[in-house]
Amino acid sequence: MWEKxxxxxxxxxxxxxxxxLIALAxxxxxxxxTDAASRGNHGQKIVNASxxxxxxxxxxxxxxxxxxxxxxxxxxxxxPEEDKAAQKxxxxKxxxxKxQAAKEAAAQKxxDEKAEAAREAKEAAAEAARExxxxxxKAKAEAEAxxKAEAEAAEKAKAEAARKxKAKAEAExxxxxxxxxxxxxxxxxKAEAEAARKKAEAExxAKAEAAREAKxxxxxxxxxxKAEAxxxxxxEAARKxxxxxxxRAAAEQAAREASMREAMQQxxxxxxxxxxxxxxxxxxxxxxxxxxxxxxxxxGARNISCxxxxxxxxxxxxxxxxxxxxxxSAAVDRSVEQAIRKSDPLPRAPSxxxxxxxxxxxFEPDQ
Amino acid sequence: MKKTLVRTYAALTALIAMxxxxxxxxxxxxxxxxxxxxxxxxxxxIAPFGNSGAALPVDVAQVASDDLESTGLFDVTExxxxxxxxxxxxxxxxxxxxxxSVDNLVVGSAAANGxxxxxxxxxxxxxxxxxxxxxFQINAGRNELRDAAxxxxxxxxEKFVGEKGYFLSRIAYxxxxxxxxxxxxxxxxxxxxxxxxxxxxxxxxxxMSPAWSPDGTKLAYVAFDINRGxxxxxxxxxxxxxxxxxxxREGINGAPAWSPDGxxxxxxxxxxxxxxxxxxxxxxxxxxxLTNNGxxxxxxxxxxxxxxxxxxxxxxxxxxxxxxxxxxxxxxxLTFEGDSNQRASYSPDGDQITMVQKxxxxxRIAVMDLQxxxxxxxxxxxxxxxxxxxxxxxxxxxxRQGRNNELATxxxxxxxxxxxxxxxxxxxxAWGPLGY
Numbered sequence: 127m128w129e130k131x132x133x134x135x136x137x138x139x140x141x142x143x144x145x146x147l148i149a150l151a152x153x154x155x156x157x158x159x160t161d162a163a164s165r166g167n168h169g170q171k172i173v174n175a176s177x178x179x180x181x182x183x184x185x186x187x188x189x190x191x192x193x194x195x196x197x198x199x200x201x202x203x204x205x206p207e208e209d210k211a212a213q214k215x216x217x218x219k220x221x222x223x224k225x226q227a228a229k230e231a232a233a234q235k236x237x238d239e240k241a242e243a244a245r246e247a248k249e250a251a252a253e254a255a256r257e258x259x260x261x262x263x264k265a266k267a268e269a270e271a272x273x274k275a276e277a278e279a280a281e282k283a284k285a286e287a288a289r290k291x292k293a294k295a296e297a298e299x300x301x302x303x304x305x306x307x308x309x310x311x312x313x314x315x316k317a318e319a320e321a322a323r324k325k326a327e328a329e330x331x332a333k334a335e336a337a338r339e340a341k342x343x344x345x346x347x348x349x350x351x352k353a354e355a356x357x358x359x360x361x362e363a364a365r366k367x368x369x370x371x372x373x374r375a376a377a378e379q380a381a382r383e384a385s386m387r388e389a390m391q392q393x394x395x396x397x398x399x400x401x402x403x404x405x406x407x408x409x410x411x412x413x414x415x416x417x418x419x420x421x422x423x424x425x426g427a428r429n430i431s432c433x434x435x436x437x438x439x440x441x442x443x444x445x446x447x448x449x450x451x452x453x454x455s456a457a458v459d460r461s462v463e464q465a466i467r468k469s470d471p472l473p474r475a476p477s478x479x480x481x482x483x484x485x486x487x488x489f490e491p492d493q
Numbered sequence: 494m495k496k497t498l499v500r501t502y503a504a505l506t507a508l509i510a511m512x513x514x515x516x517x518x519x520x521x522x523x524x525x526x527x528x529x530x531x532x533x534x535x536x537x538x539i540a541p542f543g544n545s546g547a548a549l550p551v552d553v554a555q556v557a558s559d560d561l562e563s564t565g566l567f568d569v570t571e572x573x574x575x576x577x578x579x580x581x582x583x584x585x586x587x588x589x590x591x592x593x594s595v596d597n598l599v600v601g602s603a604a605a606n607g608x609x610x611x612x613x614x615x616x617x618x619x620x621x622x623x624x625x626x627x628x629f630q631i632n633a634g635r636n637e638l639r640d641a642a643x644x645x646x647x648x649x650x651e652k653f654v655g656e657k658g659y660f661l662s663r664i665a666y667x668x669x670x671x672x673x674x675x676x677x678x679x680x681x682x683x684x685x686x687x688x689x690x691x692x693x694x695x696x697x698x699x700x701m702s703p704a705w706s707p708d709g710t711k712l713a714y715v716a717f718d719i720n721r722g723x724x725x726x727x728x729x730x731x732x733x734x735x736x737x738x739x740x741x742r743e744g745i746n747g748a749p750a751w752s753p754d755g756x757x758x759x760x761x762x763x764x765x766x767x768x769x770x771x772x773x774x775x776x777x778x779x780x781x782x783l784t785n786n787g788x789x790x791x792x793x794x795x796x797x798x799x800x801x802x803x804x805x806x807x808x809x810x811x812x813x814x815x816x817x818x819x820x821x822x823x824x825x826x827l828t829f830e831g832d833s834n835q836r837a838s839y840s841p842d843g844d845q846i847t848m849v850q851k852x853x854x855x856x857r858i859a860v861m862d863l864q865x866x867x868x869x870x871x872x873x874x875x876x877x878x879x880x881x882x883x884x885x886x887x888x889x890x891x892x893r894q895g896r897n898n899e900l901a902t903x904x905x906x907x908x909x910x911x912x913x914x915x916x917x918x919x920x921x922x923a924w925g926p927l928g929y
Contacts, residue, residue, distance in 0.1 A: 413525050422596075423530035424655045425566050425904055426887055435522065457655030460626065464596060465527075467621035484522035491528055 406480040412473035421465035424457040434487040442471035535653050536596045538570035543580030543602035551638035560646030560660040565909020582616050587623040596620050610634045656885045661928035665703040670917035687913040704749045709926040713749035750793045759793035783821035792836050797843040805835040840886045847880040847889050858891050871907035879921040890922045
């Protein structure tokens with residue numbers, strides 16, 4: 127039981143809440159119905175009720191059966207799925223029966239209400255007559271009171287007007303005096319203002335004049351300064367241009383001198399190099415001629431290709447001979463070595479700068 | 494970080510490059526290109542060989558000197574111009590030889606070897622290095638001193654030329670001379686230098702076209718019988734003298750050529766009416782016709798690898814040299830220069846052929862490079878004939894006819910020439926194998 131309550135506490139509370147609400151509705155409803163009953167003689171409501179569709183009335187009207195039916199809507203027990211269809215059928219049947227009952231009830235009710243309405247209408251007519259008489263009496267009394275009040279008001283207004291006229295006259299006299307005084311004061315004030323204005327005008331004029339003068343002066347000065355500045359700028363530019371020209375000339379001069387120096391150096395170096403390379407070329411040629419003259423190549427030997435490293439002293443004396451791989455055959459190797467040996471001493475180098483302690487001979491006669 | 498690394502690397506590289514740039518010139522050797530050589534012959538002197546005891550029956554040093562001299566490749570110092578005659582390396586005054594520009598010196602001696610023969614020892618000395626660059630020892634029988642001398646020459650030759658010497662090889666040739674009022678033809682076999690000639694066959698009728706078997710034991714040649722109006726192609730064994738007749742058919746039986754393996758003979762036969770080249774199997778006696786052409790096809794020569802046969806044909810109008818596969822297929826013309834080209838013969842390496850070219854200066858010996866078809870003329874003419882390569886390919890022997898009939902040799906490049914004088918008319922030399 128508690129578990130169920132715990133699981134469905136919302137439903138339980140909703141059910142309870144609904145009960146409370148229904149209970150409250152019943153109480154209020156009772157009061158309302160009571161009120162409605164007490165105010166049943168409101169003609170309009172009665173007229174409206176007579177033309178209302180009985181079907182819609184059955185739903186609109188508070189159902190006297192609904193408090194009894196309320197427990198049905200309570201979702202206390204979840205219905206099994208399989209019973210739903212049957213229940214639905216039953217419910218539909220019940221609904222149909224209910225609708226039939228409601229229809230019959232409505233018809234009955236409509237008849238009752240019609241009788242009631244007739245009765246109420248009769249009552250209402252009596253009431254209306256009564257109220258009409260009352261109203262007529264009331265209106266008569268009110269008109270009397272109004273007449274009385276209007277008379278009183280007229281008298282009061284007359285007195286007031288007299289009082290007001292007297293006050294007004296006094297006020298006008300006072301006002302005239304005040305106005306005169308005021309006019310005098312105004313004239314004086316005006317004169318003073320005029321004087322002041324004139325004075326101010328004069329001062330303003332003077333001031334403006336002075337300002338104009340000052341402005342002109344400033345302008346003149348500014349123009350002078352501007353002219354001065356322009357002059358200075360011109361002079362500065364001219365000076366700068368002169369300096370630049372001078373500098374450029376100097377640079378050009380320097381460049382000319384430098385290039386001339388360089389050219390001279392190059393020429394000198396070139397002469398030196400030329401002399402050197404000429405000397406080197408001649409030296410190499412001398413060595414080549416010598417070795418070639420001393421090389422007796424084996425007849426028929428083809429595809430000869432080899433390198434020989436030779437070490438020499440400055441006098442050309444050979445101190446080392448190394449064949450870097452065979453020239454193609456032992457006979458050619460022998461011929462190459464003999465060519466070198468036979469050339470010992472090698473031609474002397476024309477200068478130390480072209481001498482090399484190592485010579486590499488490339489024997490490539492077939493290239 | 495990466496940038497710094499890159500910069501460091503660049504700096505390092507630059508440093509290395511600078512170091513190398515600075516260092517390289519100091520280590521660079523002077524570069525000298527040798528592209529030419531002297532055309533001079535190789536200066537050499539072979540001092541008389543010493544002997545312990547009686548004088549040698551053969552002047553070994555002189556025979557070897559003549560061998561080297563005959564090639565034209567050596568400038569051999571005559572004995573009378575030698576300032577000293579040392580017989581071993583210890584006796585040599587190198588400066589003396591240097592001053593006379595004798596680059597190379599051979600010193601040696603012969604002594605009895607205790608078996609009736611001789612032991613020959615000699616040294617090849619490099620005069621400029623002042624030392625021996627090769628020492629040799631040869632044993633020779635009592636009657637083999639001449640061959641021993643040729644062997645000395647072969648060893649020296651190979652040292653300088655790089656190829657085996659041909660001083661032990663033999664040649665065959667035909668002589669024609671009047672004897673007792675009648676013309677006599679002889680087939681002669683001699684040493685390469687004409688020494689020790691021996692008649693292999695002689696006849697009143699012409700003898701033609703001697704050809705050495707690859708092993709040097711036999712000769713194929715053509716002999717005529719005028720009376721019977723017949724020619725016969727035969728193979729003769731040199732040791733026994735036995736003759737095997739290969740073909741004596743009607744018409745031409747000529748121009749025999751040995752296959753490199755010695756099993757077949759190519760020859761020209763006309764028994765079918767027109768001279769064509771045939772191949773004859775010496776083992777099975779089977780004859781195969783290789784050419785079948787209305788023109789004359791003759792003078793076959795087998796390439797050293799046996800795959801091709803060069804021959805002469807006038808199928809183009811004039812005699813020219815053609816080449817075909819050894820089965821007779823894929824015939825192609827090789828020569829287009831000169832009025833005619835004939836008698837082709839392959840070099841031992843198969844890269845060249847030598848032939849007789851007829852041109853403005855008559856008949857001259859030509860050498861054709863088969864790789865580029867370049868032809869160079871190596872003889873003077875006007876009636877040169879029968880060229881044949883030396884077995885080492887370094888020289889060509891040929892016959893010169895005219896006022897003086899003689900055999901001549903020329904180096905393959907045409908640079909040097911020498912003569913092997915003979916008495917009488919001499920024709921059709923054939924150079925045999927190396928002989929060792």
